[in-house]
Amino acid sequence: MHIGIDVGGTKIIGGLVDESGRVTFKKKLFTEKEKGYTGVRGDIGDLIRTIIKESNIEIKRVGIACAGQIDKTTKNILFSPNLDWHNAPLKDDIEKICGIDTHIENDVNAATYGEWKFGLKEIPQDAIGVFIGTGIGGGIIIDKKIYRGFSHVGGEVGHIIVNPYGYKCHCGNTGCFEAYCGGSYIIERVRTEIEEGYRGKIWNIIEGNISSLHTGHIEEACLLGDNLCKRIWEEVIEYAGAALASLVNLLNPEVVILGGGVVYGSRYFIENVQAVMEKRTMQASLANLKIEKAQLGEDAGIVGAAFIE
Ligand SMILES: [Zn+2]
Secondary structure, three states: EEEEEEEEEOOEEEEOOOOOOEEEEEEEEEHHHHHHHHOOOOOHHHHHHHHHHHHOOOOOOEEEEEOOOOOOOOOOEEOOOOOOOOOOOOHHHHHHHHHOOEEEHHHHHHHHHHHHHOOOOOOOOOOOEEEEEEOOOEEEEOOOOOOOOOOOOOHHHOOOOOOOOOOEEOOOEEHHHHHHOOOOHHHHHHHHHOOOOOOHHHHHHHOOOOHHHHHHHHHHHHOOOOOHHHHHHHHHHHHHHHHHHHHHHOOOOOOEEOOOOHHOOOOOOHHHHHHHHHOOHHHHOOOOEEEEEOOOHHHHHHHHHHHHH
């Protein structure tokens, strides 16, 4: 049995995972960010102890997935924007608290690894995972290993630049893939126009409740011919297709795994993006390429963290 923990900005999920990737026990906590690093670290330690008690067998390793960049040598979490942690020594601290070998991994690397190892019918040699939620994260698998790069901070798929003169991104740059296709950015563009007085089919779909707006509504309004949503959603599809085509041209994966709230909340995102990719990807890279929807949902992070090396 393996233990995987996924530390997110709103919740911490911990689970016991068997050799086949099945989660046999799971427990969730709210992330009480206001308690600061030491408080949350204590909660993670308690969660691990609870799971160990539940397992009743010796556990040799804990894997923890966490948003942010992880130092190659110290394994400290250099910066986690979701948690507001700077240079957090989570590996050392958990090893001290729980007395168990601990591996720290970037959350999207872990999710990609989990989906790659357990979410597909066959395990491919090379794959890319792209998770399009409020922001965009990704992971790259080359030769059955996660690719981390020279300083172990690579794989920032969301911040490849699709238009140097484009929208502003939260990372400080302009024109990132995330700024075009991240859920929070898409919603923001539609919301701003509605707040400035735009009324179209989208207004009826959300019944005038702007705070309920999600990207599924925007796609639905686009399909009904709403002018604003058509312009914005078609732009999302075109840029997502272009970004993924660039990744496929660069890395020539066998499978692209697509996950995240924007993908799950949409009816035709994958097939529409695939149509753009077919136009924009070089033929040799496109041959036999599979685009698969992520299968493990919220378990991807814990399953991946439990097994990733
Ligand atoms: Zn960016």
